[in-house]
Amino acid sequence: MLVLALVAGGAWGAWTWLGRDTGAARAAAEKVAAGLAAGELPPGVVTGEPTGEGEGLAAIVEDMEGAKHAVSVASVTEPESGSATATLRHEWSVPGAEKPWTYETPVELRKGDETWTGVWSPAMVAPDLTDAETLRLKRTQAERADILGPDGKPIVTERPIQRVGIDKTKVSGAAAATSARALGTALDINVDKFVTAVQQAGPKAFVEAITVRSGSPEEQAARAVDAPGVFLVAGTRELAPTATFARPILGTVGEATAEIIEKSGGTVSAGDVVGKGGIQEAQNAQLSGQPGVTVSAVGGGDPRVLFETAPVAGKPVTVTLDIATQNAAEAALADIEPASAIVAIRPSTGAVLAAASGPGSNGQSTATQGRFPPGSTFKTVSTLALLRSGVTPSTPVECTQTFVVDGRQFKNVDSYPKDALGKVPFSTAFANSCNTAFMRLGADLEPAALPTAAAGLGLTADPSLGVPTFLGSVPTPKPGTDEAASMIGQSKVQASPLGMATVAASIAAGKTVTPTLVTGVEPDASDGDGGAGSSALPTASPSGSASASPASPAASGSPAASPTGATPTPSNPITAAEAKQLQTLMRGVVEQGSADFLLDVPGAPVLAKTGTAEFGEAGALKEHAWMIGIQGDLAVAVLVVEGEGGASTAGPVLEKFLRAVA
Missing domain, CATH: 3.40.710.10 (DD-peptidase/beta-lactamase superfamily)
Structure with a gap:
């Protein structure tokens, strides 16, 4: 009877320690999940994370700015010999994507001196991610829809434009500032502000002064400026029949400002074209459609697409204006x-x-x-x-x-x-x-x-x-x-x-x-x-x-x-x-x-x-x-x-x- 009691007591003790290890391992996994979601793993949460510049978790998710990352612990294996494996469930809410990007990754857990920690691996961040790879989020704007008249014909539609500015690959130094001043004066814009922008831009930058309609007096004025670096880039933009046509009502379309980007909550990124004022702004959600989203693993050879949604074109809005x-x-x-x-x-x-x-x-x-x-x-x-x-x-x-x-x-x-x-x-x-x-x-x-x-x-x-x-x-x-x-x-x-x-x-x-x-x-x-x-x-x-x-x-x-x-x-x-x-x-x-x-x-x-x-x-x-x-x-x-x-x-x-x- 005494032997049986000792055996039973030993089994109970083993199960107690096993239960404690299971709880401690899960707690360690929870800390890893919280750190991944925050984009930063606090000291002691994992071992082996590279700490050099451009390495580790921060470098991997740097280009995912604007996306919200939620991570939870799906499961933890029974600890064995001071080791366990947790499965993490990830959900990224990507601005512009109709559905979240979800997946699971493993993370190895080890017990040190009475403490459980995670073992760093890029693969805990995204599926099969290697040491050389990072994540890159790219948004592709959808085709913007027209504003139609009561007869169904476009009032605001894609029309040819010219982006006028200074191409710094063609001019530099004091000459760039001189050209910028000449162009700004011809276009009747804030000359000093434009000159400063040109001076502060990099040597390969195109510094835009203004976007004008093709064939407009402003385009002619820009082309008349005989100065190195003055450059016009042809393009299209959603425009009304004339520059003044119902402008306060219709609004305009242009690149998002820093203020618009900040207020968008991540739905608008630098370079996005958005409605500004009037119907273009009030009905921007319908007119702009749904952007396409691609998340890729880059840096380890050919990019690997991990998540992708196709852009959905905007839908027209009709106005009663004749x-x-x-x-x-x-x-x-x-x-x-x-x-x-x-x-x-x-x-x-x-x-x-x-x-x-x-x-x-x-x-x-x-x-x-x-x-x-x-x-x-x-x-x-x-x-x-x-x-x-x-x-x-x-x-x-x-x-x-x-x-x-x-x-x-x-x-x-x-x-x-x-x-x-x-x-x-x-x-x-x-x-x-x-x-x-x-x-x-x-x-x-x-x-x-x-x-x-x-x-x-x-x-x-x-x-x-x-x-x-x-x-x-x-x-x-x-x-x-x-x-x-x-x-x-x-x-x-x-x-x-x-x-x-x-x-x-x-x-x-x-x-x-x-x-x-x-x-x-x-x-x-x-x-x-x-x-x-x-x-x-x-x-x-x-x-x-x-x-x-x-x-x-x-x-x-x-x-x-x-x-x-x-x-x-x-x-x-x-x-x-x-x-x-x-x-x-x-x-x-x-x-x-x-x-x-x-x-x-x-x-x-x-x-x-x-x-x-x-x-x-x-x-x-x-x-x-x-x-x-x-x-x-x-x-x-x-x-x-x-x-x-x-x-x-x-x-x-x-x-x-x-x-x-x-």
Whole structure:
């Protein structure tokens, strides 16, 4: 019995030590796995790892930057004679790859002085990796898709370009700097910055100054520079028909900047071509497609491909912009110095046919993101609220040159016709834009009347247009001066040209119109906010009112956008009968009011409303000039920032545009 007890005790002890070794071996394997995942093996985790420069784990994974490596212990063999083998399970999340790269590798474990460690081998990092090999990650960009017009023909597509710069294999030293200065001067770029870049570049570098369209004046200017090292490299790039065509809306395509790469979380690498601004940026995921990824073992002879995915071409995005209409809008704005915009919508469908921002907008989309008081063009909204309160076109109203509210004096424009003062039909007050009549009538409206009317005309909706946009904001006015100023489109009322074009479109269609700009967008493909986006433009504040941020949908009387991006129908949309009255009133502006210059525009009769919005400090007031118009199945809004009056500044722009598209 004693012998049996001793044998049993010895067996129990052996199993105890074996269990301890198994646990210790697994713990050592876990440390190896953690070090491999981190890209660095701490001292004591493995034995035999080379420590020279360009050797060991860090050198092997150096070119895998951007990929995330997860390693776990799949299994550990039973220890035997101080040795065991662990199987590690690897998973690399490679930017751009739809699925991870997974595999298993062995790692030998040995017990030293009561301590288990791993034994270094490159094969623990990747399958069959040798001492001479390292890993290299290469991404291949997919073919970028076009932006198509409503007819399915490309608007933005591959067009020939020239990359202009200095080839340092052909010039060096002081001569390279001299050539760079000559080229930079000819191209009107930042000369000192370009010269510095050339001086700091290596002896075999091509230092790009600018990318230009083939056949452009910039290309001709570069070719005229007679200096060594000036070099042009032909290529292609996704471009619109012209350099200015709807640029703030469409955006551009170019090499990713360091900032874009850093913010991408590894999905964008140096040299990648990405969308910058507008639709190109907002829909970059769909347009750019899926890059191809290759992981190879290199350095030991011919490269061995360990993991590979093929690039998947991008898918086109379709826009509603009409090339001829957009060109006409841009031509009408070409000579205007301050920021300006024209937006044209087809009321029957809501399609945005043109969204042009003039050269004074400096690349910003005044057309779709500008936030300005709409002035008297907003009287179309106020009139809808008044019609719903019982006012008719023939209702007699009091129009005086001035009107005092809570001690503040409001007035009509100095050129207001004297024969339209006094007791006049509401239609006359509308045609001549009598501020004081609207203010008197507004005092009897319910507080929610203006926000409700604005929502009924689509002004305060938040549609998903595929790019950041802003239509308008109409907070519930407070009694007194706020209410009076709101009736004439000032105080805290704000709108973009897109918003006021939507109002005109709703009046023309006899129903609430939701504008559309981008179609054919796949779910979750958008990188940008398709609804209201914050504008890079300054918020203009009308005189006598505080600067206000756009109100939330609840505050402005606008329904919140649905999760799918569709804009729900407002609670009180404009009706066909209401629209008919507004159409008649707007035609009166042309026939007997301030827009009589539109009487002879070819085509269907033009309906219009002028608008002037004051802003700035008392004694130094400035004006924004607005005008909206309807002609057949076309609704238009025009804005000239810091103009001199709706009829005198925005009016000729509208006329020029309508004649061009007639």
